[in-house]
Amino acid sequence: MPAPADAPAPEVIHLAHDLRIACMRVSRRVRFEASSNIAPHHFSVLVRLADSPSTVGDLATRERVSAPSMSRTVSALVDRGLVARDDSPDDGRVTLLSLTDDGQATVVAERAKRDVWMADRLDRLSARERDVLARATEILTRVVSG
Amino acid sequence: MPAPADAPAPEVIHLAHDLRIACMRVSRRVRFEASSNIAPHHFSVLVRLADSPSTVGDLATRERVSAPSMSRTVSALVDRGLVARDDSPDDGRVTLLSLTDDGQATVVAERAKRDVWMADRLDRLSARERDVLARATEILTRVVSG
DNA sequence: TATTGTTATACTCTATAACTATA
DNA sequence: TATAGTTATAGAGTATAACAATA
Numbered sequence: 001m002p003a004p005a006d007a008p009a010p011e012v013i014h015l016a017h018d019l020r021i022a023c024m025r026v027s028r029r030v031r032f033e034a035s036s037n038i039a040p041h042h043f044s045v046l047v048r049l050a051d052s053p054s055t056v057g058d059l060a061t062r063e064r065v066s067a068p069s070m071s072r073t074v075s076a077l078v079d080r081g082l083v084a085r086d087d088s089p090d091d092g093r094v095t096l097l098s099l100t101d102d103g104q105a106t107v108v109a110e111r112a113k114r115d116v117w118m119a120d121r122l123d124r125l126s127a128r129e130r131d132v133l134a135r136a137t138e139i140l141t142r143v144v145s146g
Numbered sequence: 147m148p149a150p151a152d153a154p155a156p157e158v159i160h161l162a163h164d165l166r167i168a169c170m171r172v173s174r175r176v177r178f179e180a181s182s183n184i185a186p187h188h189f190s191v192l193v194r195l196a197d198s199p200s201t202v203g204d205l206a207t208r209e210r211v212s213a214p215s216m217s218r219t220v221s222a223l224v225d226r227g228l229v230a231r232d233d234s235p236d237d238g239r240v241t242l243l244s245l246t247d248d249g250q251a252t253v254v255a256e257r258a259k260r261d262v263w264m265a266d267r268l269d270r271l272s273a274r275e276r277d278v279l280a281r282a283t284e285i286l287t288r289v290v291s292g
Numbered sequence: 293t294a295t296t297g298t299t300a301t302a303c304t305c306t307a308t309a310a311c312t313a314t315a
Numbered sequence: 316t317a318t319a320g321t322t323a324t325a326g327a328g329t330a331t332a333a334c335a336a337t338a
Contacts, residue, residue, distance in 0.1 A: 008269040015276060016265035017257075019283045020176055025290040027173035030166055032210070041328080056297060064178075069329050071298060076327095093296040093337045111163075119162035121289050123154040129285050130161060136282030137165045139275050143267045144171040187305080203319060215306055217321060222304095239314045239319040 023140075026118070033117040036110055041065075043110060045073055046082060046099065050107045053098040055088075082106055169286075172264070179263040182256055187211075189256060191219055192228060192245065196253045199244040201234075228252055 008016070031040070038046075045059060054062075060070035074097060077083040082103035088094035099107070122130055154162070177186070184192075191205055200208075206216035220243060223229040228249035234240035245253070268276055 008265040012268050012276065013261060013265045015280050015283065016268050017261045018287065019268070019279055020172065020260060020264045022283050022286040022290060023169040023172040024176070026166065026169040026286065029290055030170070039328090057295090065328090066330055067297065068299080068331085072328075075298095091296080091338075095297075114166060115159060115163045118166045119154040119159045121292070122158050122162050122165070125285065125289070130158065132278060132281045133165055133285060134161055135278045137161065137168050139271065139279060140168040140172065141164065143271070144168060144175055146267070185305090201319080202321095211305090212307055213320070214308085214322080218305075221321090237315075237319080241320075 030114050030117055034110075034113040036113060038106065038110060041073060042077060043107075045070075045077065046103055046107050046110075049083065049097060049099045050104065053096055055094055055097060059097070077103070176260050176263055180256075180259040182259060184252065184256060187219060188223060189253075191216075191223065192249055192253050192256075195229060195243060195245045196250065199242055201240055201243060205243070223249070 036043075041063070044063060048054060048059060048062060056070050056074055057067060059074070060067045063070065065073075074083060074085075078085055082100055084098050084100050084103075086096045086098070088096050122133065125133075182189075187209070190209060194200060194205060194208060202216050202220055203213060205220070206213045209216065211219075220229060220231075224231055227246055230244050230246050230249075232242045232244070234242050268279070271279075
């Protein structure tokens, strides 16, 4: 068996812990404070479709749920008028899913709502503190993308 | 009606958005990558009890679920041997909840698992980048506490 | 024969309402 | 009469298995 890589130094583990806790708290506070009339798994699908149209199978894979479960979720969103179903011209088995105008508007409104809580708090910090957060955001974004 | 407070400047809103997205991604990645055999709402209760013993009513309020729902969750944790129920000596209606040794061990193990993913990624950054994250963590922790 | 999507069925988590025991 | 907790019942999300339509 191959030799294991060196474990991170104690201070790195310590930072990992504190940073993880802080991020999870931000995440939870944003969800609670900006709680809306749309369920998390519904909003998550709308965000995927806002990025690009998709199919039930693809959404199921990316959201890590079963195809029947995603089928049900999509049906609910179609019933609410947020998502449109169209037959694929290339493959008769496939239905293409996209956001309706209402769906687009819902994503925009919900995102704005979530940003308000965060923006209000950052507004109370000093410019210097916000600068640190801006540089950290750039690093963090790189970390989670890799 | 009172005059509304000034809205945050555009660059603050922009930072709020990017930082929020980064934190939510960290949160999601940690949960996915370190996915264990314990459900989120179960782990959340164990963490509360690791902090201090509590009651069904108190846990329900703090986790923002109904009392019957929390009663059920606690019963499941008791069945798994992670939580102990004891009658209150002061009030016969109340049952005091606390972690068993297995419950303690579960919290410690799960936390470590979640830290590993984060620590591995931070370990690849430069010392200078980690310093920025350390300062950002201190600021963020203050932000979510307020 | 393989793949896309839906329907059938069951399990879990959630909620509200009703109930028991204690204050 | 009010409070802490449980049980009864129902609604929503998830899963696996079985099915339909198409490739």
